[in-house]
Amino acid sequence: MVIRTGPVTIPTAVIKRLPMYYRYLADLDRKGISRISSRELSQIMDITSSQLRQDLSYFGEFGQQGFGYRVEDLYGAICTIIGIENIYPTVLIGAGNLGKAIAKYPGFRRRGIELVGIFDLPDKAGEEIEGIPVYPVNILQSFLLENIVRLGIITTPAESAQQLANELVKGGVSGIWNFAPIPVFVPDDVVAENIHIGDSLLSLLFKIKHKENNELAPN
């Protein structure tokens, strides 16, 4: 098994599929399946086997002719490619319902996220969520100075999102996972993933509306 290291340009379409590979391989591994061919896996994932092999080829050679892939190995390779093996010390800003839901998300730890602090307005400070203390947001700056934090999660209302993103950037995070209903902007050396929950709802409504007509490309 060879994991390619050089500076190959990965197509964005391939990058978007990496989490899907992770999910299905994690599931197969959990189920104790040790070996799978590109044909079998592609059927489970509802893609073509060509696409599966083509995608993997951007990262290296993970299979064996006439045999297929060892699930555990391929799963490990995908984890390495995505970068899950690293630990990401993370702060969560916003201890409302959404913040709590995210803090309790079962896949969190598995993906390398280690929650080190939760922040909210002073009246919520002192609580604990999943064993992590809730601090008043006015100490966020100094907290970020004293602790190495790689990732910030924002689950606040729209109004405060951008300012908090600025503070996170100033505090040295590498990425921001933003759930506020407004996108936040960050400098080029920081990655922001703005989740537009309303977008997926609109997609759903559109598909419902156009289901009967043949206005939808088969997908």
Place this chain on the structure above:
Amino acid sequence: MVIRTGPVTIPTAVIKRLPMYYRYLADLDRKGISRISSRELSQIMDITSSQLRQDLSYFGEFGQQGFGYRVEDLYGAICTIIGIENIYPTVLIGAGNLGKAIAKYPGFRRRGIELVGIFDLPDKAGEEIEGIPVYPVNILQSFLLENIVRLGIITTPAESAQQLANELVKGGVSGIWNFAPIPVFVPDDVVAENIHIGDSLLSLLFKIKHKENNELAPN
């Protein structure tokens, strides 16, 4: 202004961008901007003006040569195209943190969602969330018989998701918005939107990891 009605096949790439058009146009309209050219709007949205005009052309003619688009009209057209003007009576299953967060999502009503019932295990029944009563989930079936419900939202743990989806389908919903950390499967005449929250986290981690290397196609 002409809205195309015939059975044109809309490319999936265009469909995926509709919510983005909705979001930006809603914002411009809210700000009181009444007129915009494809060049200006495309700059705000960080796409090309060609793409913007090409996308809109699948649905009709909404602009005026030498003038541009009236924001209000174009916004209204996008709403019609997506189908937001309809009302979608909706049930929410799962009154935990995520369920509560979704019930309180400010863009909910604006997109035509009308919450008519919330369901959870019997010990949570009797509560009210956003003025909507929480019913025990064992009466879901009869509730769906007595009420017209077009959309079901699932925010339960993985274990119960598929069974609840089955009940929703049996109860006649047209769509399911699923936040359980496992995809649900539905018959062809029902639309399911499975939200994989973990996927967006993995994308973020991948981008953080590969930021420095030139392994990412510029995007």
Place this chain on the structure above:
DNA sequence: TAGATTGTTAATCGATTAACAATC
């Protein structure tokens, strides 16, 4: 060895962009 399946090349398909005639 014979059968199976990979990794990769080439062909096809779809999406994006450039360019411009039409026209407000």
Place this chain on the structure above:
DNA sequence: TAGATTGTTAATCGATTAACAATC
């Protein structure tokens, strides 16, 4: 009218699929 900007066609670019030699 002159300037601006649309809607659309054609060219380019990128992503997917088919096919197969290499090989376990």
